[in-house]
Amino acid sequence: VTLTTAVELAYLLSAVLFVFGLKKLGSPASARQGNALASSAMLIAIVVTLLEHGVVNWQAIAGGIVAGALIGTLLARRVAMTAMPQLVAVFNGLGGGASALVAAAEFYRLGGPTAMDVTGGVTIVLSTLIGAVTFSGSFVAFGKLQDLITGRPVTFPLQRTFNALLFVTLLAVGVALALGGAPGWAYLALAGLSLLLGILLVIPIGGADMPVVVSLLNSYSGLAASAAGFVLGNNLLIIAGALVGAAGLILTHLMCRAMNRSLANVAFGAFGGGGGSAAAASGDQTVRDVDAEQAALVLAYASSVVVVPGYGLAVAQAQHEMRKLMDVLEARGVEVRFAIHPVAGRMPGHMNVLLAEADVPYPKLLDMDEINPEFERTDAVLVVGANDVVNPLARDPGSIIAGMPILDVDRARSVIVIKRSLSPGFAGIDNPLFYLEGTMMFFGDAKQALSDLVREVKEA
Numbered sequence: 174v175t176l177t178t179a180v181e182l183a184y185l186l187s188a189v190l191f192v193f194g195l196k197k198l199g200s201p202a203s204a205r206q207g208n209a210l211a212s213s214a215m216l217i218a219i220v221v222t223l224l225e226h227g228v229v230n231w232q233a234i235a236g237g238i239v240a241g242a243l244i245g246t247l248l249a250r251r252v253a254m255t256a257m258p259q260l261v262a263v264f265n266g267l268g269g270g271a272s273a274l275v276a277a278a279e280f281y282r283l284g285g286p287t288a289m290d291v292t293g294g295v296t297i298v299l300s301t302l303i304g305a306v307t308f309s310g311s312f313v314a315f316g317k318l319q320d321l322i323t324g325r326p327v328t329f330p331l332q333r334t335f336n337a338l339l340f341v342t343l344l345a346v347g348v349a350l351a352l353g354g355a356p357g358w359a360y361l362a363l364a365g366l367s368l369l370l371g372i373l374l375v376i377p378i379g380g381a382d383m384p385v386v387v388s389l390l391n392s393y394s395g396l397a398a399s400a401a402g403f404v405l406g407n408n409l410l411i412i413a414g415a416l417v418g419a420a421g422l423i424l425t426h427l428m429c430r431a432m433n434r435s436l437a438n439v440a441f442g443a444f445g446g447g448g449g450s451a452a453a454a455s456g457d458q459t460v461r462d463v464d465a466e467q468a469a470l471v472l473a474y475a476s477s478v479v480v481v482p483g484y485g486l487a488v489a490q491a492q493h494e495m496r497k498l499m500d501v502l503e504a505r506g507v508e509v510r511f512a513i514h515p516v517a518g519r520m521p522g523h524m525n526v527l528l529a530e531a532d533v534p535y536p537k538l539l540d541m542d543e544i545n546p547e548f549e550r551t552d553a554v555l556v557v558g559a560n561d562v563v564n565p566l567a568r569d570p571g572s573i574i575a576g577m578p579i580l581d582v583d584r585a586r587s588v589i590v591i592k593r594s595l596s597p598g599f600a601g602i603d604n605p606l607f608y609l610e611g612t613m614m615f616f617g618d619a620k621q622a623l624s625d626l627v628r629e630v631k632e633a
């Protein structure tokens with residue numbers, strides 16, 4: 174076996190491990206294993222690549238590995254679950270930036286536009302363009318999610334026309350470069366204009382839609398990596414990039430579907446300006462508010478309780494109290510299950526990860542389609558810091574969340590809602606569920622409210 178064959182076989186093994194790793198990420202029960210598989214695949218790929226190519230500077234590589242591992246470990250330990258979307262945004266941005274830099278290095282190593290063949294030129298141009306758009310777009314998304322820049326859509330007159338012109342100019346510069354008919358500075362123009370395009374594409378999108386944008390940029394970072402794979406003639410990078418590209422696109426599609434919005438609506442809808450315009454407050458409608466003791470009685474004497482966790486549970490970090498409440502209720506013979514909406518929280522899988530952290534067994538977590546028919550037969554539903562995902566207005570064709578699939582909580586006999594006030598959620602609209610006859614509002618911070626419930630259920 175020649176070295177090249179051995180390397181290609183090792184790459185094949187890595188590619189297969191990547192695919193199985195991704196597959197295992199599909200269920201919380203096997204996700205850790207999936208992560209382990211995919212990272213071993215990456216380790217194999219890196220080692221093999223280093224062995225195959227003569228390494229110019231081992232110290233620089235070792236330094237990079239140590240610094241990267243330190244930063245990675247620190248971030249993984251420090252970053253709160255609610256801040257995960259912006260962390261992913263940074264990762265995507267760096268991935269895109271790396272691909273653009275690889276292309277730039279290759280461009281200058283070859284000696285500029287006239288020295289490239291067309292195939293090389295096209296891949297270098299694509300890798301630079303997509304990589305730079307991903308880089309700047311991701312950092313704008315990060316800024317919006319981290320509140321460093323305004324979460325409101327930033328728009329200006331003729332924005333789309335301007336963006337379209339910019340894109341056409343970019344294509345023209347790219348084609349000229351690839352065909353070898355452009356001066357050397359055109360490459361810098363390509364990189365600069367791509368960075369500008371990335372910023373302009375993301376600023377008109379509201380902060381609340383950023384998780385979808387992050388998922389889309391994730392897909393772009395994969396495409397950029399794939400293009401860089403073509404630049405370097407590295408098959409595994411092409412495959413890995415394609416996998417990331419496809420996975421990101423599928424996730425983007427799932428998120429849009431769970432909100433019943435098209436990608437075009439997310440990209441151009443300027444929706445969710447950061448809670449600005451709460452729709453018509455419900456005037457003189459009244460709500461029934463209850464204290465911990467009253468709420469505990471409802472739960473303790475129910476035969477089955479369905480819990481709907483939402484963003485508020487995550488912000489309050491109340492997952493462990495949630496688990497304790499489940500334990501005391503089950504000790505009394507109450508059946509407790511969790512209804513998981515696909516976009517509850519601020520990223521897909523948010524609730525699954527949160528509850529898994531508190532060791533809530535996976536079989537108790539039911540998807541929207543599984544649990545929806547059960548609500549009519551459920552004695553009590555406990556909504557903890559969720560709002561839009563249980564908003565019956567989604568069934569009203571005139572509402573801005575019209576058609577968003579929701580958990581049919583309003584069909585249960587009684588509903589207890591834990592949240593701090595009547596404020597709207599992400600979509601910025603009022604929720605008629607709160608004013609229904611069978612609904613009890615238990616106002617308070619989710620963590621405090623749940624620990625009060627645990628105490629009261631024990632005494633009930």
Ligand code: NDP
Pocket residue numbers: 381382383384385428432482483484485486488489515516517518519520521522523557558559560561562563591592593594595596597598599600617618619620
């Ligand atoms: P929402 O944002 O609709 O509502 C969360 C509620 O939690 C708020 O109304 C808030 O009310 C309450 N809350 C906040 N802090 C606390 C606290 N400390 N204790 C108790 N309650 C608290 O969340 P949902 O999970 O219902 O819906 C998610 C929304 O995010 C959907 O609109 C979805 O489309 C969107 N989204 C989700 C993505 C995903 O992938 N998961 C991606 C992009 C968007 P109050 O202030 O009164 O306490």
